Structures are given as C-alpha cells and as structure tokens.
Amino acid sequence: MDAQPAIAVEGVTKRFRLEGGREFTALDDVSLSLAEGEFVTLLGPSGCGKSTILRLVAALEEPSAGRVAVEGRPPAELSRQHRLGVAFQDHALLPWLDVASNIALPFKVAGMRVDAERVAGLIRLVGLSGFEKARPRQLSGGMRQRVAIARALVLKPDVLLLDEPFGALDAVTRRGMNIELQRIWTEQRTTTLLVTHDVGEALFLSDRIVVLSGRPGRVVRVVDVPFERPRHPSIMRSDLFHGMSDDLTEALHPPAELP
C-alpha cells in the first residue's frame, strides 16, 4: 500500500489581510490527511474556514504557514494536469453556455475532444434530462448546483472537491442526490473532500468527518464513520446513525454556547 496521502494539509494557518491593514486568521494550525480513494467531509458552522481549506487544496489560496500537498506535490500541479474536479459553492456556470456545454467545458479547457456520451450520461445522472439546451439563468439554484457537480465529474478527476454542493436543494432532492453521489463515488472511489453543514449528509457519504470550530477555524474532532459500503439509504434510520448524528450535532454546537 502507498503510504503517501492523496491530500495532506499540515499545520496550515491562513491569514487574510483585511482593508485597513488588519489581519484576520481564518484557519489556525489545521491538519488533515486523506488517503487515496477516501471520502472525507469537513463539517462546521458557517464562516469556520471550510471553503478556505478547499481553496487551499485547489491551489486557489496559499497557506500563510504550514504546507498543502496533493500526492506529495504542490496542489497546482493537479489542476495543471486537468485531474482536479471542483464544484464551487456559487456553482460558477458560464451564462452564455447551455447546460450541456457547461458540463462539456472541462474537455474544451483541457484541449480534449468532447465526449458527448459522457456529458449526456452525466446529465441523466444529475436528473437534468430535457434541460440540455437550457441556459443557467433558466434553472433553479438546485439545478445549477447539479450542473456544477456534473461538470466537476466529467473528466473523471483523481481528486474531487465539493463545496456545499447540495446547499440550495430541498431536503427530498438533496437525499436523492446524496444517494446518487454515493453510487457514483462507490464506482470510481475518487479521493473526495466534501464541505457541508448537514450532519446526516456527512454521515451517509463519508469515511471520516472532520469537525471544525469557528473563528479561527480549528479541527475540534475527527470521527470515523463505521458503516459498510456500499451504503443503503436505510442506514439513515439505524440507531447508530441517529446516535452519531446527535454526537456530531453537539460537537458542532458545544453545550456552553446553547442557552
């Protein structure tokens, strides 16, 4: 077995310079590591630096201290080789392209021939059949997020970063998408770092959950998720699931903060 982690975040501190020259510490000495083919979720309150961790791994930010490595190399190399898939929180679709072209964009950017069948398959997978020719502005927020997920998957990336990909979905669609994502992931076992503040989503999808606290962002707890794969949606009704869910909810909101 390869001992080198697929993603390594080692003692990373991230400070942002604010207007007026003041500094703001978004992340304080955060470490986490993903083995190849592992699904890890970052769970934490809004503003605790989850997106910042993803942006560091995507080489969109530089750490102020510490080190980020993907397969032991600087993270920018992965994107340069078109092996990174990211679904951003704000979906970042191109408004002048229709759904199919937005999903096909990574092929074009990589200078590859567009695999129309792969694009059509993903459109079906995220439940957008019939919307191939629709423009992003004609879609609901949830549909746009699903386009962004399909786009992140289209090149079969080696590392997948998902930033609250189901945030704009209603509970029912969200559950359906969680089940789909689990299925896709089980097929390809892509190293995945997911950001969410939905405890159930984190438990259902991940091998490990990293709980963060806010201001500055710190790792407060790491939880291994024991459910066997492939996971049937029925595990969400098990006692263990409910018990872990309560634990994690408590870890997110320490009792001291509750009235």
Next chain:
Amino acid sequence: MSAVLRALRASWGILAILLFWQIWVGLSGVNSIVLPGPAAILRSLADAPGLYLSSTAQTLALAALGLVLGLLLGAGLAVLTWFSSLLAGLLTPLGIIFASVPVVALIPVLARIFGYDMRTVLAIVVIISFFPSFVFTGAGLRALPPGSADLFRVLGASTWRRLTLLALPAAVPDMSVALRLAAANSILAAMVAEFLMGTSGLGYLFAAARSDFDMEKALAASAIATVISVTSFLLASRVENWAARNWR
C-alpha cells in the same frame, strides 16, 4: 394590414413633421434655396437615382469597411492589453488621446499623410470606430461571471484557452455596445471627411450641392445619410439586445 398599422404607429411622429414641413413650405412661400419641401427633395432623388446611388454606395462601403477595421483593431489591441499589463499601461493612454482629438482636427493631418482621397476617409472611420471597441472590449474581457476565474484555474486552463473560452465570450455584450456606438458614428465620420476634403461620396455630394445652392440635392443627401445612420443604429441595437438576452 396590422403590419402597416404598426409601422404607422411607430412613425407617425416623423410623418407629421414631414407633413407640417411640406405645408409650411407651401404656405409661407420660402424660396427653395432657403428650404425646399420634402416633396421637392423626393423629386430630386427620383430624378437622378444613379448619382445618389453611387455616392451612397461609396460612402456606405467606406463606413462599413472602416467600421469593421476599427472594431477589429480596437478589439485586437484590447486583447493585447489583456495579455500584458505593460502594454495596457502603454496603449490605454494612447487610446484615450486618440479619442479626445476631434475628428475634424485630424482630417487635415491625415489627408497630408494618406492623400486627399478615400484612404483618408477610411482612416477617419477606422479611428472613430477604434476607440469604443478598444475601451469596451477591454472592460468586457475583465467583466467575468462570478467564480469563473477560479474555475478556469482549477481546470488548468492555459492563457490561450482562458482568452478564447472565457474572456472573449464574456466581452461579447460590451463589444456589442461598442458596435452600436460606432455604427452610427461611422457614417457621420465618413460624410464629414468627404465633406471637408471634397472628393467624392455622399458628403461631397452634399458639399457640392450646397455650394451650387441646390438645396434639394443637399437635403436629399442628408436624408439618405440620416436613414442609413438610423438603420445601422437600429440594427446594432438589435445585436446588443440579443447579446444582453443571451449572455447574462
């Protein structure tokens, strides 16, 4: 039928002015050297269609060619400034200087360089069309949809692909604004140049007719120019609306 009605509803204001003009000229009995009526202008057009047609064709061709060249030149230089901030620092002030010089002042200088003929007319139109294209394309290349710059970094886009797949498409709405601004001006600029240099084309026709006190002819030439300007403005507005609808 309804199409006729719709056309009437859209243009009754202009028709009313023309009618009033015709009646006023008839009643007040002003000399046709001072102001001919619309009917007389139409007659002049009908009497020598060949003359108007050839002049119009020449002016239109120069304006269109100059428009296309100016837009391309402006967009091309804007793309160069997109590649290099060094070039941006060099070219942007130059562009602004060019735009601030009144065309009329440029004509004698350019005529010395290019000669008192069509080449100078073309150069004027190119310069007039260049500036909006340069400024608006430059702004459009940088007006990217939210998150798209990050997306292209994550996808490992080369500079070239960032230009062709992101920045240029993002600039289309702004480029269409430049087209609308430049389209109507290009006719005007071509005519002013022809008028001042007195060689050929619609502007020359106007100048020659005026010095012959042939006001029917002069006003017929301006009427043609007005129709062309308005038409090109309307067409360009359509392009702009289309871009605004499909691009955001």
